[in-house]
Amino acid sequence: MTMFEAILLTIITASTPLLIGAIGQLVCERSGVLNLGMEGMMIMGAACGFAAAILSGNSYVGVLAAILAGMAMSLIFAVLTLGLAANQVASGLALSIFGLGLSGVIGAPFVGAKRDQMAKLYLPGLTDIPVIGKALFGQDPFVYASFALVIGVWWFLARSKPGLVLRACGENHASAHALGYPVLKIRLLAILFGGGCAGLAGAYLSLVYTPFWSPGMTAGRGWIALAIVVFASWRPWRVLAGAYLFGGITILQLHAQGAGVKVPSQFMAALPYLVTILALVIIMRRRGGQKTAPASLGTPFVPDR
Amino acid sequence: MLATGTFHMGTLHAEVEANTVCTSSRPSPPMLSAPPLIEARAIVKRFGALLANDHVDLSVAECEVHALLGENGAGKSTLVKILYGLLQPTEGTLLWQGAPFSLHNPAEARQRGIGMVFQHFSLFDALTVAENVALALNGDEPVTRVAARLAEVSRAYGLPLEPGREVWRLSVGERQRIEIVRCLMQDPRLLILDEPTSVLTPQECEGLFATLERVKAEGCSVLYISHKLEEVRHICERATILRHGKVVGSCDPRQESAASLAEMMVGSKVAPARHDRLVMAGEVRLAVGGLSLRSPDPHGTSLRDIGFEVRAGEVFGIAGVAGNGQDELFAALSGEMLAETAGTIRIDGVATGQLGINARRLMGGAFVPEERLGHATAPSFRLSDNALASGHATNGFVRRGMIDRAATRAWVDRIVKAFDVRKGPRDPEAKALSGGNLQKFIVGREILRNPRLLIVSQPTWGVDAGAASLIRQALIDLSRSGAAVLVISQDLDELFEIADRMAVIFHGRISAPLDTEGLRREAVGLLMGGGGFSANIVDQAA
Numbered sequence: 001m002t003m004f005e006a007i008l009l010t011i012i013t014a015s016t017p018l019l020i021g022a023i024g025q026l027v028c029e030r031s032g033v034l035n036l037g038m039e040g041m042m043i044m045g046a047a048c049g050f051a052a053a054i055l056s057g058n059s060y061v062g063v064l065a066a067i068l069a070g071m072a073m074s075l076i077f078a079v080l081t082l083g084l085a086a087n088q089v090a091s092g093l094a095l096s097i098f099g100l101g102l103s104g105v106i107g108a109p110f111v112g113a114k115r116d117q118m119a120k121l122y123l124p125g126l127t128d129i130p131v132i133g134k135a136l137f138g139q140d141p142f143v144y145a146s147f148a149l150v151i152g153v154w155w156f157l158a159r160s161k162p163g164l165v166l167r168a169c170g171e172n173h174a175s176a177h178a179l180g181y182p183v184l185k186i187r188l189l190a191i192l193f194g195g196g197c198a199g200l201a202g203a204y205l206s207l208v209y210t211p212f213w214s215p216g217m218t219a220g221r222g223w224i225a226l227a228i229v230v231f232a233s234w235r236p237w238r239v240l241a242g243a244y245l246f247g248g249i250t251i252l253q254l255h256a257q258g259a260g261v262k263v264p265s266q267f268m269a270a271l272p273y274l275v276t277i278l279a280l281v282i283i284m285r286r287r288g289g290q291k292t293a294p295a296s297l298g299t300p301f302v303p304d305r
Numbered sequence: 306m307l308a309t310g311t312f313h314m315g316t317l318h319a320e321v322e323a324n325t326v327c328t329s330s331r332p333s334p335p336m337l338s339a340p341p342l343i344e345a346r347a348i349v350k351r352f353g354a355l356l357a358n359d360h361v362d363l364s365v366a367e368c369e370v371h372a373l374l375g376e377n378g379a380g381k382s383t384l385v386k387i388l389y390g391l392l393q394p395t396e397g398t399l400l401w402q403g404a405p406f407s408l409h410n411p412a413e414a415r416q417r418g419i420g421m422v423f424q425h426f427s428l429f430d431a432l433t434v435a436e437n438v439a440l441a442l443n444g445d446e447p448v449t450r451v452a453a454r455l456a457e458v459s460r461a462y463g464l465p466l467e468p469g470r471e472v473w474r475l476s477v478g479e480r481q482r483i484e485i486v487r488c489l490m491q492d493p494r495l496l497i498l499d500e501p502t503s504v505l506t507p508q509e510c511e512g513l514f515a516t517l518e519r520v521k522a523e524g525c526s527v528l529y530i531s532h533k534l535e536e537v538r539h540i541c542e543r544a545t546i547l548r549h550g551k552v553v554g555s556c557d558p559r560q561e562s563a564a565s566l567a568e569m570m571v572g573s574k575v576a577p578a579r580h581d582r583l584v585m586a587g588e589v590r591l592a593v594g595g596l597s598l599r600s601p602d603p604h605g606t607s608l609r610d611i612g613f614e615v616r617a618g619e620v621f622g623i624a625g626v627a628g629n630g631q632d633e634l635f636a637a638l639s640g641e642m643l644a645e646t647a648g649t650i651r652i653d654g655v656a657t658g659q660l661g662i663n664a665r666r667l668m669g670g671a672f673v674p675e676e677r678l679g680h681a682t683a684p685s686f687r688l689s690d691n692a693l694a695s696g697h698a699t700n701g702f703v704r705r706g707m708i709d710r711a712a713t714r715a716w717v718d719r720i721v722k723a724f725d726v727r728k729g730p731r732d733p734e735a736k737a738l739s740g741g742n743l744q745k746f747i748v749g750r751e752i753l754r755n756p757r758l759l760i761v762s763q764p765t766w767g768v769d770a771g772a773a774s775l776i777r778q779a780l781i782d783l784s785r786s787g788a789a790v791l792v793i794s795q796d797l798d799e800l801f802e803i804a805d806r807m808a809v810i811f812h813g814r815i816s817a818p819l820d821t822e823g824l825r826r827e828a829v830g831l832l833m834g835g836g837g838f839s840a841n842i843v844d845q846a847a
Contacts, residue, residue: 167429
């Protein structure tokens, strides 16, 4: 395996959980809901997914459990913010803290347990093509799923009527209601989708990336996924670019450290975050401060009856 | 195609074909045998303790233009929301061509052929015209097909629209066109319009009336909600009048005068503002010249070379359709936004363009912004705290850093007494007051300070007739006592009633001032639509 190939493969591995988490959050935010509970939902996915995979001996059962765990967490958020019209920022932060704690309890019996990585695709001939073979045809199912999600979400939002309705709810919930759309129901579904994606991203971490469970293993990736949605100005293709930019720099700085570049390692470790902030600032400036966020993002909706 | 006498409205068929043709010369009231298109019987709608509709009866005949009249809070909007399926009545029945039916949501209403043009448009700014239309259509028609059909219908009705444009780029008139066209695309039988002309120029209103005439000729009934009485007399055949949630009468508005309709709406006579002729305007109090200002809002309007003067003793009006730079002008004059050079705004000859709002208040300025809740007042603050908010620099409410509660409360009592502000407790939160009472409080708060210059934006927007008349009178009286009063308003009737001179703002530019006396509304309307504007600017320069 060449150096280039190794870098390419690790970049894909580092970017995939961010991409899956961010694309789910994008759908949620386009419906007008800001769920800062990303980190908590993701780590619950990681813990429950790993636990279920160990207990059942089947990775796919683990994946399913992770998705359900993420959705269950997001359901708590939905009850608070849609049912009780609670503040979305406060509820989301609480959900993150709650998820970090609860995942530690669920994962405690499984600390130190080990599983094999989920199998990667192998197509004789294709996967053996040098340089790009492994990258294109030798990935695990998550990677293909992440790209399918981006295409699916893009098509749904840009081309389908339900997607248009979802965007309408995020843009102006009062008008959407006046036209007869069930704003709260649509937002509930969007929140659940975001939760399911977060759980799936978590499963990737504990079943493929590491593959073991340790408390706090998401290490802020949920927050990065949230930032990527803003970075992408709520567009699916730009989420793809953002996730790979961040994942790419994370890996490159590791290789640079390995190669003995004379820069403090702490600075190198901070590089991906710095680049993300810089990119955000540049994008915002180039757009002349024009708003790109869904206009109703973060505002609770209470219909009168 | 069908002659008036032979057309089949009179048959007992419950279902009238959709392509029924009506003519405007049809006798009204309608023939006895035809059931009304839609009828509401004894509708009751309760919101908690509030009875918004109290046994309301309403019927709209086939091909009738029917007015629903009433003051703010009379229950008009509640009733039409029930007719559009947005609200469920607490009691009462709805009938469609004589048969009872119920509406659970707006999609069902649209299915039946009920279309609605909302007062505060139900549009999505960031979406395109075609997407906005697609959202209001039942079914899964792809946006590209909607766009094609939209272009066709808008051409056929002479209501031009570009399907691919985003809504925030459009004027208010164009936005309303979207709402109307999307109703027309569903072959409506009943078109409901909620205060459709409150945001239009007089010319745009004429265009709307022509469209309604045509829609009616094609067999559609219209339910027209308004409090503009001249308009109702002009286009409606029947009117139902609501007051405090009850039907208080119905009439043929063509047989009534505006004054008699107003009396039915309000329940008592409304005195027109008493207006002494302006004897002689005093010295220039506010002088604006060469004021240009970039709007910080990307959807806002930048000001370009604004210039006018307001003299002591006069009411000066600034007319214009919303979104033509009024917000920016108010911000620049009040000091919420600073001008680039100090000399572009002068109060009593002193350059104030770069002074903050308090400095301008100390020079005798007083400012009433458009938005009552959130700008003029903090909604969850008590009235006394809101009085402090605008008077902390000038009224001596603060002593050695501490608030003098007794003084702020006494000040509130004074305003309440002088301006007849009706409220429950002595010092309620601002949001607990009705729109009219809160506006009286806000205007009173500034006027009682005896300002030398008062700048007020939309002084009676969404305020009931009684409060509006009181506020307008107070503005005139203030000017006659020697202050300069600048009124920015979209309501042309209001400006014609109280202003001595007025200018029109359009796309951030301002016209030459015009004397109200002898001024024709059409001339102002033309300027509001931008017509002859550049010529006017040339005049100004000459």
